[in-house]
Amino acid sequence: MDISTTPTDSSATAAAPPRSRSRIFPWVVFGLTFGLMLSDYMSRQVLAAVFPMLKSEWGLSDSRLGSLSSIVALMVGLLAFPLSLVADRWGRVRSMLIMATVWSLATLLCALATGYGQMLGARFLVGVGEAAYGSVGAAVMLSVFAPRLRASLSGAFLAGGSFGSVLGVALGGVVAAHIGWRWTFALMAGLGLLLVGAFRILITESDLRRHTFAESPVTGEADAAPTGNAVRAPLSSLFSSVSVWCAYIGGGLQLFVAAVLMAWLPSFFNRSYSLPTDRAGLVASGYVLLIGTGMVGCGILTDRVGRRHPARQWSSALVYCTISLILLTVAFSLRTGPVQLTLLALGALTAAGSAGATSSMVATLTHASLRATAFATVTLANNVFGLALGPLVVGFLADHYGLATALRLVPLTYLGAIAALAVGRYTYPAGLRRLARWDMASSAA
Incomplete structure (x- = not known):
């Protein structure tokens, strides 16, 4: 298997693959x-x-x-x-x-x-x-x-x-x-x-x-023909702008709530609704499916609204966080019953809805030669600020104040995500210009 990162066989790369393939x-x-x-x-x-x-x-x-x-x-x-x-x-x-x-x-x-x-x-x-x-x-x-x-x-x-x-x-x-x-x-x-x-x-x-699509460093759009990446970006380019930092942090914080729901909803249904362990797990799995379905649906919607204006992806992420903040805060403040379950379901649909948008933002704001490393940074942020931290914090709060009270406080994490994403939206054009200047300078060199 050829593992090089640039084409070495001109005859192989010159021939375009069949259209159907x-x-x-x-x-x-x-x-x-x-x-x-x-x-x-x-x-x-x-x-x-x-x-x-x-x-x-x-x-x-x-x-x-x-x-x-x-x-x-x-x-x-x-x-x-x-x-x-x-x-x-x-x-x-x-x-x-x-x-x-x-x-x-x-x-x-x-x-x-x-x-x-x-x-x-x-x-x-x-x-x-x-x-x-x-x-x-x-x-x-x-x-x-x-x-x-x-x-x-x-x-x-x-x-x-x-x-x-x-x-x-x-x-x-x-x-x-x-x-x-x-x-x-x-x-x-x-x-x-x-x-x-x-x-x-x-x-x-x-x-x-x-x-592979070659991308314009300014617009992020694909060129007419695919090509390999001949220029390697330095690791520092992964953190070269305020906007990409905001995408990392905002993306991690919005997963805090989703991680809590996946980890603690079985216990919530067991304690608050007196469901046996097997039924509590089954009901909770339905909400986990809603989180995953929402990630897909919100990603599709984000692409539609940002097709002509990529900056709108930041706005869509802000909307998803705001919707979940409101719905989940109200839901966990209500008494148990059908209304609470309905609001929890609606909040779960957008709980991780901005995950696709933040990943897309990182892809646009980092060089293609470091794409996997950029997504590794996303993974690190998601674990540090969300997937690992969320269940641990709620467990600590539940020990001191009870699980129901802890879950009422959890949606407030969206306030941090909203703040980060709002700053990222404001600084996004500057982040694109910085990436474009680096790409032109490295190409000239």
Whole structure:
């Protein structure tokens, strides 16, 4: 497999791919990267479905059970940036194949574990494999589509995490109940390895290069023909403008609430609605599906409103945050009942609605040669400000004030996201000009 980042065979790059393949190939890339995103989160979250069995069979404490889950998030947070940088320099397709193979084989090791220590080591390897997939996969997927589709595709890709989580828990619970918990991990591992094989056959680095859109540094729009990236941007360009900082921070803060909903809604329905554990989890999974559906729908809407005026993507993100702030604040202030459940459902639809928009903003404000590393920075911000921090903060507040009170305070996080996004919207033109000046200076050199 050719892993270079610039074309070396002029005859290969000069010949354009067949028209039909040119149209189909981007969607093949999307389908396989999305499928691997599902596999990523199914392998990560299937553990929750077998917690009771592991606790009973191995006599584990809740803290040890929690560590089996948190070790994956810890590795993702620590390794996403360096591994994405390696993928940008070494080859994104090969890196993705290695990542997916590592997390799939590590998931198979989970099935073979005979105790806590072995399971912890296997979960550590799951986190290592999954660490940079979200950023590298997003970079590969977006590279073969026109920029006008970025928010839609980013939202759909990120929603794969929500859908994968639901599938992992639901399917894992059914399989574990019928044929044992070890088979749940074996099933997830097999799915991942099948997708790796399909990706290896259908997508190569050279194919990806031929279908990559070249972008104008000023508008972010694609040129007439695809090309490779010959110029490498310095890492400092990832943080070269106020607007891109605001996109990182605003995107992370808007996921704070979504992360809390995914982690704590089962407990909320169990305690506030007196639902048994299985029914509480089932009801909560419906709200998680709404979060994922909203990410897709809001991404599509963002692309429509920003097609002619990309700056409107910032405005759409601000609208989604404002809607969720109002709906969720009111919902958690009401008594239990149908009205509260309805408002929670509506708020869940926009809870992570700006995820696609903020990813698209980062893609526009950073150089294409560092696209995977830019998305790794997005992943880092999402974990630091949202996915890891949210459930932890709510757990601390719930210990002191009760879960219902803690959840009433959670939507206030949107105020920080709104402030960051508003500043980013104001400084966006300056961020584009800074990127354009750097690109022209590096090209001249």
